[in-house]
Amino acid sequence: MKNYRLLAIIVLLFMIPQTCIYSTPTIPKYLNKGCQKRINKNWLSSHVYNKLVSVIDQFEEISSDEHYAEEMNEEQLESFTNLVVGLAILGSSKADPVKNAILLNDIEKLYSDEEDILSCNFNFQNYYPGENRNFIFAEKDLSYEIVQCTNIFKKTGRGIKKGVKATGRGIRKGGEAVAHAGKKTGQFIVEHKEQVLAGVGIIAGIAVGTMVVCKIVEENSAPPITVSANNNPNPIISNQSANNSTSSQEIEKNNPSSLFSNIEWQDPIPDNKLPPAVQNQISFLKNSIDQQLLNNEIYSGNPQDSKSVEQNKEFSQNISSEIAHTILDIAATTGLEIKEVTSLVTHNILGGAEEGINLLNLLGEEFQKEISDVSKLISPLINQDLNLGTDSKNNLNLKDAFAKAHEKVDEFFSTDLSDYYNMGAPEEFAIGYIPFFPAAEGAAIARQALTTFKTIEQEAALAEELSLSAKEIARIESQITDNTINSIAKENFIKNENNLLKISCPEKNNIVDEVAIQLKQWLQEDYTVITNKAGDKVFLSKDGLRKIRYDFENPHGDIPHMHIQEKINGKWVDASDSHRIYPKNS
Amino acid sequence: MKILNLEEKKILDSVDLFFTKEEALQLISYLNDLVKNPSHQHSHLESDDYSNEITVWLYDKENFDDLPSKVKKMLEDNIWE
Numbered sequence: 001m002k003n004y005r006l007l008a009i010i011v012l013l014f015m016i017p018q019t020c021i022y023s024t025p026t027i028p029k030y031l032n033k034g035c036q037k038r039i040n041k042n043w044l045s046s047h048v049y050n051k052l053v054s055v056i057d058q059f060e061e062i063s064s065d066e067h068y069a070e071e072m073n074e075e076q077l078e079s080f081t082n083l084v085v086g087l088a089i090l091g092s093s094k095a096d097p098v099k100n101a102i103l104l105n106d107i108e109k110l111y112s113d114e115e116d117i118l119s120c121n122f123n124f125q126n127y128y129p130g131e132n133r134n135f136i137f138a139e140k141d142l143s144y145e146i147v148q149c150t151n152i153f154k155k156t157g158r159g160i161k162k163g164v165k166a167t168g169r170g171i172r173k174g175g176e177a178v179a180h181a182g183k184k185t186g187q188f189i190v191e192h193k194e195q196v197l198a199g200v201g202i203i204a205g206i207a208v209g210t211m212v213v214c215k216i217v218e219e220n221s222a223p224p225i226t227v228s229a230n231n232n233p234n235p236i237i238s239n240q241s242a243n244n245s246t247s248s249q250e251i252e253k254n255n256p257s258s259l260f261s262n263i264e265w266q267d268p269i270p271d272n273k274l275p276p277a278v279q280n281q282i283s284f285l286k287n288s289i290d291q292q293l294l295n296n297e298i299y300s301g302n303p304q305d306s307k308s309v310e311q312n313k314e315f316s317q318n319i320s321s322e323i324a325h326t327i328l329d330i331a332a333t334t335g336l337e338i339k340e341v342t343s344l345v346t347h348n349i350l351g352g353a354e355e356g357i358n359l360l361n362l363l364g365e366e367f368q369k370e371i372s373d374v375s376k377l378i379s380p381l382i383n384q385d386l387n388l389g390t391d392s393k394n395n396l397n398l399k400d401a402f403a404k405a406h407e408k409v410d411e412f413f414s415t416d417l418s419d420y421y422n423m424g425a426p427e428e429f430a431i432g433y434i435p436f437f438p439a440a441e442g443a444a445i446a447r448q449a450l451t452t453f454k455t456i457e458q459e460a461a462l463a464e465e466l467s468l469s470a471k472e473i474a475r476i477e478s479q480i481t482d483n484t485i486n487s488i489a490k491e492n493f494i495k496n497e498n499n500l501l502k503i504s505c506p507e508k509n510n511i512v513d514e515v516a517i518q519l520k521q522w523l524q525e526d527y528t529v530i531t532n533k534a535g536d537k538v539f540l541s542k543d544g545l546r547k548i549r550y551d552f553e554n555p556h557g558d559i560p561h562m563h564i565q566e567k568i569n570g571k572w573v574d575a576s577d578s579h580r581i582y583p584k585n586s
Numbered sequence: 587m588k589i590l591n592l593e594e595k596k597i598l599d600s601v602d603l604f605f606t607k608e609e610a611l612q613l614i615s616y617l618n619d620l621v622k623n624p625s626h627q628h629s630h631l632e633s634d635d636y637s638n639e640i641t642v643w644l645y646d647k648e649n650f651d652d653l654p655s656k657v658k659k660m661l662e663d664n665i666w667e
Contacts, residue, residue: 530636532632532636532637532639533637534593538632538636549630551630554592554593556592556628556641556657557592557654557656557657557660558627558628558654558656558657559654563629563630570608570611571611571612571615572612572615572616573615573619579623579625579626579627579629580626580627
């Protein structure tokens with residue numbers, strides 16, 4: 001049974017897109033309303049759990065305040081509300097249908113008031129057409145997203161505080177809708193804080209492990225990771241197994257049930273260090289994962305078979321639910337803070353990931369390739385520079401990579417459990433939240449696509465199918481050869497004499513993608529993409545005569561906009577009638 | 587004249603700017619455009635490698651009301667929060 005647990009964790013990890021989603025038929029109806037789903041990832045980010053909790057606490061205070069203030073930015077409130085709802089959904093336990101029914105009812109109430117549906121200022125970029133999903137990621141460099149995220153997140157908190165202090169002013173200045181919405185969000189947090197916090201822990205725990213695995217596999221997919229009999233990282237692989245790994249692989253490749261017969265589980269934290277209730281609950285969780293794996297026959301299914309995809313999705317949802325269930329139960333029975341519990345569970349999941357990655361060489365090339373394909377798609381969307389300090393030219397030091405992960409889990413949760421797992425780790429990456437990339441049709445499409453689309457051309461097509469924003473498409477494209485881009489563009493171009501932008505709510509059509517195509521057409525082949533220090537993209541044509549500049553990350557006090565320029569007589573001038581182009585709702 | 591570092595939320599009293607000839611000509615072009623078209627409000631002057639940039643704004647009675655509210659607030663109050 002223990003061996004199945006390892007496989008389950010691996011599968012769980014490589015299925016992180018689904019794992020982060022605990023969707024119900026009820027939720028998208030509200031989250032998809034209007035254009036309110038626009039999320040600025042920066043607002044949702046924090047690399048320390050306590051900071052997120054702090055802001056949640058501030059919202060909790062707002063719930064008891066009759067008034068709210070104009071300082072509360074509509075978009076910030078909207079994004080934060082959606083984040084909180086998403087976390088609560090993720091943190092809900094299937095084992096408690098009554099509480100779930102209450103949660104869904106409260107979500108319905110939260111979104112039901114039309115005056116709370118905040119207006120769509122623009123939705124060209126940072127637009128997420130599916131459910132609001134949030135993802136945690138590991139990042140090497142604090143200078144880009146994390147720092148920005150943290151700063152802006154603090155700013156959000158300050159805005160909230162000021163809002164509370166500025167009692168009444170918001171109403172006088174016409175901020176009634178925002179004030180009311182803010183209060184409702186606060187009330188929602190009061191009612192469902194436990195689930196929200198559990199959701200935070202789930203994302204952290206699973207996603208950290210996933211990103212470690214994806215990155216490791218990406219950098220080391222060939223040759224396969226080698227586990228030496230004389231230098232066994234944790235977990236222990238018996239000498240017999242290591243010595244016979246090749247033959248084992250051949251024999252057991254298509255028989256998951258016997259893949260791990262020679263693997264011994266070794267819990268990183270000695271059982272006697274944990275309270276009995278925690279031991280029991282974690283044991284319950286692991287057994288539950290095993291059982292679900294057996295029931296779903298997840299790995300043995302054909303990944304291109306829609307039924308198998310659904311099974312995978314259900315499996316990952318169940319696992320999320322189980323983790324939430326475990327976290328809440330442990331907290332309830334032991335009195336431990338949810339933060340401590342989620343940290344503990346996170347460490348355990350990460351420990352499972354470490355075991356899993358050690359076993360990749362036993363899983364066969366096909367499985368490794370599959371995970372590698374996942375990581376190729378995920379990495380550019382999440383972070384182009386994801387780096388866990390591994391040296392792609394050399395063999396991976398697994399222990400170091402996971403030691404870092406354990407350190408950062410402690411950093412994230414402000415706990416001190418990593419010593420149980422390792423003896424210290426260098427500083428290389430951090431943990432932060434970003435919205436998960438959109439998948440219009442949910443996890444099933446993503447999962448199916450990941451295993452079906454094998455070429456870079458198809459990946460680009462997938463991006464469009466998933467309604468990725470122009471920015472995200474650009475990220476993907478930056479990793480695709482220019483020739484490929486051009487061939488795709490030529491096939492898909494919609495001729496437009498004016499080359500001007502028509503940006504509307506993508507709920508009506510997929511016009512964001514259309515715009516991206518038009519922009520590429522105007523730039524012509526072999527354009528360069530430059531990211532400035534603010535993180536905004538500048539697209540420069542090959543001949544240096546046409547330029548598209550985004551001012552989204554740093555709009556200079558203005559609302560996000562773009563400039564489209566061409567160089568005439570050596571000077572940049574506007575290429576369109578508008579000096580600044582604002583995406584709009586028409 | 588206002589010299590602001592929007593990103594770091596700092597108000598500066600003075601700043602030394604160094605331009606290449608090409609950049610200076612571009613700046614002149616941008617300023618001419620802003621003077622002729624105050625509604626354009628701002629332009630971005632970037633270095634060749636896009637590692638540095640300045641954003642030049644035009645603000646006067648003619649276009650002040652149309653400036654972004656955040657910018658107006660900063661110009662009016664000289665405060666950031």
